[in-house]
Amino acid sequence: MRELAILSFVTLDGVMQSPTSPEEDSSGGFSGGGWGAPYWDEVMPQVYAEAMSEPYDLLFGRRTYDVFASHWPNVDGEEDPVAARLNGGHKYVATRSVDRRLPWGPATRIGGDVVAEIKALKAGDGPLIQVHGSSELIQTLLKHDLIDEYRLWTFPVVVGGGKRLFEAGAAPAGLQLVRTGSTGNGVVMSVYRRG
Secondary structure: OOOEEEEEEEEOOOEOOOOOOOOOOOHHHOOOOOOOHHHHHHHHHHHHHHHHOOOEEEEEEHHHHHHHHOOHHHOOOOOOHHHHHHHHOOEEEEOOOOOOOOOOOOEEEEOOOHHHHHHHHHHOOOOEEEEEOOHHHHHHHHHOOOOOEEEEEEEOOOOOOOOEOOOOOOOOOOEEEEEEEEOOOOOEEEEEEEO
16 A cells, blocks of 8 residues: 655645746746745755655646656756656656656556546555645545645745645545644745544
8 A cells, every 4th residue: 555645835825836936837827936946945955855855656747747847857866866756756647638748757647537546556556656736636636535644845925826735625634743844944844644
């Protein structure tokens, strides 16, 4: 049996959309992209140590896969441990496109009944399955209570609108705080498990 964890960067008002750059995801007219970039130097070493240093496979929504695939294969894994982990892990990509090519591999398409396929994936053998970004996919996981661990970094930023981590439709759940930490620039790490 495999566990599934989400790794999300969120603003103080709960927005997870486009933390890296304005170009990352401007859907819905979102113009506040790039809100996390000024904090990366202190945040990323903590993210790696707390959530990315152990082996894991990746589960992405198609758009997030495309964003990662345009960047991480070009980063040398010998010099960057994050790149080594991301490039080396198996990628599972939830997509409705039947002819979708997945050049950043190893990668497997998940289509059709995404919930059933993710349940089957969790029932199998292998390392942790970790979701990065992928706001629409996370809403499906929340609705069907498929998340075992929440690895959250909350940034001291308020952006107003945008895609939120917890949208309407999330299954009610109690969570237990298992780890916490912070960075000197005010980002708070909170790791929760299902209660």
